[in-house]
Amino acid sequence: MTHPVPMVEIWRGPVVESQHSGHAVICDETGQITQSWGNPDQVVYPRSSAKMIQALPLIESGAADAQGLTTEQLALACASHSAAAIHTVRVMAWLDHLGLGEPDLRCGPQEPEDIPARDALIRAGDAPCQVHNNCSGKHCGFLTLNQHLGGGPDYIEIDHPVQRACLAAFEEVTDLASPGWGIDGCSAPNFLTTLHGMARAMAFFAAAREGQGMRATAAARLRDAMIAHPELVAGESRACTQLMRACTEPVALKTGAEGFFIAILPRRKLGVALKITDGAGRASESAIAALLVRLGVLDAGHPAAKRFLNPPVLSRRGFDAGQIKPSAGLL
Template identity: 70%
Template sequence: MTAPVLLTEVWRGPILESVHAGHAVICDGSGQIVEAWGDPNATILPRSSAKMIQALPLIESGAADARGLTSAQLALACASHNGAAIHTDPVQAWLTDLGLNESDLRCGPQVPDDEPARDALILADESPCQLHNNCSGKHAGFLTLNQHLGGDAEYIDPEHVVQKACLDAFEGVTGETSPGFGIDGCSAPNFATSLHGMARAMAFFASAEEGADTRQSAAVRLWQAMNKHPELVAGEGRACTELMRACKEPVALKTGAEAFFIAIIPTRKLGIALKIVDGSTRAAECTIAALLVRLGLLDADHPAALKRMNTPVLSRRGIDTGIIKPAATLV
């Protein structure tokens, strides 16, 4: 097994103060590795970076078309959103269209990351609800699929028909039998694979062709929805949203908890998957930005890039004290 390699450095003046190691893989449309850092065979949980895979059955089953889902709803099905009104209002409307309500969700409540939404709850002396959960769009997708398949209310059970459909899609696009699963923060199972498998899955999305077959058509619709609605996939100020807007070619980006990140690059038919082993978000964001720059998809001096790589470390008086930057092997 190959050890994780240095991917992000944090310098304070001339001193290397902190380092973040991990694994990263770039795959082509055939599933072959183009470049890799660390161990491509490392077993990982992709967490929320797998949401577009979990959304494949929603389209493949016919449920999305039967319900007339829009591209915005498909983007929300792939989202880890901030819980702003632009996220929670359409999820509530989606549930209403299904004849359901917030209590039918199984993701649990979450304090919204969106400051205005959080402040509004505090001022109203109200508690957050499940609509504010960053995964509420994914769960609305699960409920849509569940109605179509006629499953029972506990759609997050690993043995439920919805989750079995997700596992089938997951193993299909990763090209691997999953060795198991963990329970995600939203209470749904999150299936494991190798980092190579996840990069292979993202390259499948990137190389899929509309009309080739049901799965490829579904993959195209999902990455296009993400790219069309970057504000729904994450939210203002977030890496997924800002970097998708900043890229010079269409790229679908998705973060996952514990420092996972993926990229779907249709113009190059490439997929990226990366994992920072210490779970550091700053390192995952620095690394994905560096890889996008490496591929010529993002200008290194774009504000969205500079916010995450080659980023000044400031004192509380605004004095430049250091830098967060990608390791030399990425540049």
């Protein structure tokens, strides 16, 4: 099948009012597809779901160990954080450790998704800065690698040594030559691949073990840092954080803009990649929760699972008007 398939339904009363379609792939450690929906060869931007791949050169180069990076910093390098204090304080400390500051970032300012942090800025009359950008941890990783490589300040340029290293790692773990790239929301390049390529890369991260080679060691360290610090990967109210905590075994999850999501299941050595074609985050969260239930690592009755798997559709007065549900074919 080459067309997207129905993945998530929006019910109002007894009727399906809206429907989200998409593609999804589950790969094993050999890179083979074990299950798929829609078109595994669909070319996609993985967006922020690729951050752990972009962080591989940070460890492989020796930069992470040279700077004594902690598991918290490795988790932040893979994060799309909410700019809560637990995130921004750590980003500022990382920059200070490098002898750098907020102007050295190239991600651009962003209003915090964390409500208390946003409200504190408003009360103080301050504008958001680049530290509040959800990708500032990834960019601290880029800056750390850049210092190690001795590159110029504009590390987000496509021909910069940092981005050349990221592209090489990306093509190697997806096992595909990238057909192109676009500019991500944080101004860094985001490389195209297929759903199968991303699922294959995530299966590599799932099967990786420290001591099995430089790349496998790097992948295992990044994956385990994400699992150890789910609150740093996203934020307290976010799907990545809550679903990682809810899973019955260690699982790394990472959302990407425009309806992308990945899952890394180390005990089962499986990788998952999914894309909702209309880019709806409500659908990608429901779909990834459904696949986690399908794979037996998430109890559908867990409060966090229910929050994303079957969130209610409410009226403005809080009346139960309907429900978001994964399509039957996904469960």
